[in-house]
Amino acid sequence: MSEALLRVENLSIGYDAGIGQIQALRAANLEAHGGEVIGIVGESGCGKSTLAAALINLLAPNAHVNSGAIYYKGADILTMDKESQRHLRGPEIAMVFQDPMTTFNPVITMGDQLVDFQHHIEGVSNTEKRRRAGELLARVGIPDPELCLRRYPHELSGGMRQRASIAAALLMTPNVLVADEPTTALDVTMEAQIIHLLRELRTDYQGAIIVVTHHLGVVAELCDRVYVMYAGQVVEQGLVDDIYHAPKHPYTRALIACDPAHFEEHTPILPTITGRVPSLLHPPVGCSFADRCDLAISRCREMAPPWVRISETQFALCHEARP
Amino acid sequence: MTALLDIAGLSVNFPAGGGLLDALIPGRKRYIDILDGISLSLKSGETLGLVGESGSGKTTLARAILGLSPISAGTITFNGAELRTRQSFTNMRRSSAMMFQDPVASLSPRMSVGALLTEPFIIHGVAMQNRKVKAEELLSRVGLSKDMASRYPHELSGGQARRVGVARALALHPKLVIADEPTAGLDVSVQGEILNLMTELKTVMGLSYMIITHNLAMVRHVSDRIAVMYLGRLIEVGPTREVFKMPLHPYAKSLIASEPQPDPRKRRADLAIKGEIPSVLNRPRGCEFHTRCSIAQDRCRSEAPELQAIGIDRIVRCHFA
Ligand SMILES: Nc1ncnc2c1ncn2[C@@H]1O[C@H](COP(=O)(O)OP(=O)(O)OP(=O)(O)O)[C@@H](O)[C@H]1O
Ligand SMILES: Nc1ncnc2c1ncn2[C@@H]1O[C@H](COP(=O)(O)OP(=O)(O)OP(=O)(O)O)[C@@H](O)[C@H]1O
Ligand code: SF4
Numbered sequence: 001m002s003e004a005l006l007r008v009e010n011l012s013i014g015y016d017a018g019i020g021q022i023q024a025l026r027a028a029n030l031e032a033h034g035g036e037v038i039g040i041v042g043e044s045g046c047g048k049s050t051l052a053a054a055l056i057n058l059l060a061p062n063a064h065v066n067s068g069a070i071y072y073k074g075a076d077i078l079t080m081d082k083e084s085q086r087h088l089r090g091p092e093i094a095m096v097f098q099d100p101m102t103t104f105n106p107v108i109t110m111g112d113q114l115v116d117f118q119h120h121i122e123g124v125s126n127t128e129k130r131r132r133a134g135e136l137l138a139r140v141g142i143p144d145p146e147l148c149l150r151r152y153p154h155e156l157s158g159g160m161r162q163r164a165s166i167a168a169a170l171l172m173t174p175n176v177l178v179a180d181e182p183t184t185a186l187d188v189t190m191e192a193q194i195i196h197l198l199r200e201l202r203t204d205y206q207g208a209i210i211v212v213t214h215h216l217g218v219v220a221e222l223c224d225r226v227y228v229m230y231a232g233q234v235v236e237q238g239l240v241d242d243i244y245h246a247p248k249h250p251y252t253r254a255l256i257a258c259d260p261a262h263f264e265e266h267t268p269i270l271p272t273i274t275g276r277v278p279s280l281l282h283p284p285v286g287c288s289f290a291d292r293c294d295l296a297i298s299r300c301r302e303m304a305p306p307w308v309r310i311s312e313t314q315f316a317l318c319h320e321a322r323p
Numbered sequence: 324m325t326a327l328l329d330i331a332g333l334s335v336n337f338p339a340g341g342g343l344l345d346a347l348i349p350g351r352k353r354y355i356d357i358l359d360g361i362s363l364s365l366k367s368g369e370t371l372g373l374v375g376e377s378g379s380g381k382t383t384l385a386r387a388i389l390g391l392s393p394i395s396a397g398t399i400t401f402n403g404a405e406l407r408t409r410q411s412f413t414n415m416r417r418s419s420a421m422m423f424q425d426p427v428a429s430l431s432p433r434m435s436v437g438a439l440l441t442e443p444f445i446i447h448g449v450a451m452q453n454r455k456v457k458a459e460e461l462l463s464r465v466g467l468s469k470d471m472a473s474r475y476p477h478e479l480s481g482g483q484a485r486r487v488g489v490a491r492a493l494a495l496h497p498k499l500v501i502a503d504e505p506t507a508g509l510d511v512s513v514q515g516e517i518l519n520l521m522t523e524l525k526t527v528m529g530l531s532y533m534i535i536t537h538n539l540a541m542v543r544h545v546s547d548r549i550a551v552m553y554l555g556r557l558i559e560v561g562p563t564r565e566v567f568k569m570p571l572h573p574y575a576k577s578l579i580a581s582e583p584q585p586d587p588r589k590r591r592a593d594l595a596i597k598g599e600i601p602s603v604l605n606r607p608r609g610c611e612f613h614t615r616c617s618i619a620q621d622r623c624r625s626e627a628p629e630l631q632a633i634g635i636d637r638i639v640r641c642h643f644a
């Protein structure tokens with residue numbers, strides 16, 4: 001494969017929490033190549049948003065990078081100076097946030113904000129920028145872009161805000177688009193439309209798209225490769241077809257089995273993975289999934305599982321994984 | 324079963340926005356009809372799923388029920404009494420709870436999780452023995468560890484914030500819970516846990532739920548009846564199983580067909596629904612779905628369909644259902 005556009009290496013991030021440090025991300029590795037759509041899935045609270053925030057250098061003030069690097073076009077974005085980081089954010093790497101309310105300033109109209117998102121584009125008038133904003137709003141399926149531009153964020157429905165935040169990120173014409181749950185507030189027809197738009201973008205330009213989502217259907221429909229996370233670690237990576245049809249990590253299998261979309265029959269009590277995630281204040285020495293895993297043996301609790309190569313493209317963090 | 328909540332002919336409109344100048348332009352509509360003639364009831368102990376287009380007015384309907392959206396026509400009856408006055412809505416809000424769509428933004432940023440969880444007791448003057456113990460009990464009910472009590476909303480993951488929202492909504496043992504996207508942002512296992520918890524509490528506490536969601540895979544398993552909205556109107560209502568098995572309205576049909584399957588081998592090349600999405604500012608004439616309906620006829624472009632009953636418990640708004 002060619003040199004990755006973005007490469008996360010051995011990244012560990014913790015949050016100061018008074019009583020200790022929450023190990024939100026532990027030795028994570030990830031690669032994204034131009035033209036690729038990457039999916040990140042995993043349990044709630046496993047560090048997906050932390051990873052996404054690190055990619056655009058917008059970590060919370062109490063976050064610490066304990067180890068690792070993020071290379072974008074060969075340079076480590078975590079250690080470059082603030083000024084260079086600012087230049088990256090937006091035109092190079094842009095993010096669609098999980099909670100669209102946090103993207104927009106509540107007291108400024110959508111139009112003014114969307115013009116402002118394009119501040120780095122030179123030689124273009126504000127009228128032109130406003131026109132571009134309207135055009136993109138229409139492209140993400142906002143029925144009345146002109147009206148939307150005149151409104152304040154709270155005057156839009158949840159899904160309209162979400163589409164507007166996707167438009168905001170796209171207005172910056174980034175090389176890497178990181179989208180944290182970009183379709184959760186959308187109805188399925190709109191969701192399908194956004195998926196198609198993102199797929200179109202992939203063919204239009206050679207950037208990479210990284211999508212964080214809980215919707216396994218969206219990943220199946222959109223992504224080329226998938227990273228599965230659990231308790232701060234990447235536990236499996238592979239081509240989308242292998243992840244769905246030949247998952248090797250017990251957590252991946254359990255996650256896919258819980259998706260209610262698989263059940264045709266009315267199932268009032270939905271399947272879940274029994275047990276709890278370990279505390280991230282003191283992650284276990286052995287496998288983090290051991291307490292919930294059917295295959296767990298004593299070794300799983302005593303020794304950290306190895307990163308097993310299943311094939312050229314598939315890997316799993318598990319003592320029991322075999323090619 | 325008696326109706327716990329009965330909504331009849333409910334309409335809500337908002338000012339069209341824009342500045343003074345807009346208001347002076349003749350012909351520009353001053354108000355936009357967001358909800359139009361909604362009639363819907365919820366039996367006690369029932370779970371109603373409310374689905375539909377993004378922007379079709381689902382959240383607005385939920386807010387109207389709680390007295391938080393301006394009602395321009397129609398009535399809402401809760402527990403046998405019509406809600407008219409500010410006081411009646413305040414009383415109603417005491418025996419109902421709302422789980423909001425934006426999980427983090429809906430939690431006050433300056434309060435710790437522990438304080439947020441016990442706040443409903445204080446707002447409504449309900450006694451509790453020990454604030455800390457209560458908070459921990461509520462946390463464990465939704466599967467969060469005790470040490471979360473000292474965290475602040477921005478220090479939670481999206482899913483954790485969602486669980487705090489559930490714990491808060493159920494704190495005062497409400498009769499009616501309106502949950503706006505209760506599982507958005509949760510992994511499928513935690514989603515299952517939250518819904519199983521809601522189902523369990525429903526049986527134990529005799530709750531009724533109105534679940535607003537875009538997650539069809541989930542709502543088809545947890546709701547008894549389902550209502551589908553389009554552009555501020557109900558277009559189909561019926562028992563969940565029947566609607567999923569055989570949707571009658573073309574929009575409901577394409578909605579159900581659009582759900583992406585969790586299998587990369589079932590990718591679709593084509594969109595199930597195309598066409599210009601109409602705006603509330605400029606409602607299409609006749610049937611409002613005709614701009615996107617694959618079976619639209621001339622009649623649809625001129626004559627608006629009324630809601631019609633099909634069998635004993637289904638209604639649909641289409642000339643050709
Ligand atoms: N600012 C913070 N301070 C302390 N802990 C934090 C902070 N932000 C996140 N965390 C914790 O770090 C862990 C990872 O959080 P993160 O938001 O990355 O999870 P996530 O995978 O995005 O979850 P979700 O799917 O629920 O959005 C969680 O346990 C969360 O509680
Ligand atoms: N305070 C407000 N002022 C003006 N218009 C509003 C206001 N709140 C909502 N609207 C408009 O009302 C319509 C319905 O919004 P609502 O939030 O009820 O939709 P929804 O069905 O919940 O959508 P979603 O699924 O995207 O959350 C939208 O067109 C929105 O722009
Ligand atoms: S290492 Fe052991 S406990 Fe962990 S997932 Fe593999 S088999 Fe299960």
Ligand code: SF4
Pocket residue numbers: 572573574610611612613616617618619620623628640641642643644
């Ligand atoms: S009335 Fe006509 S346009 Fe409307 S949904 Fe039915 S067939 Fe389609």
Ligand SMILES: [Mg+2]
Pocket residue numbers: 048049050098180480481482
């Ligand atoms: Mg997240």
Ligand SMILES: [Mg+2]
Pocket residue numbers: 157158159381382383424503
């Ligand atoms: Mg809404």
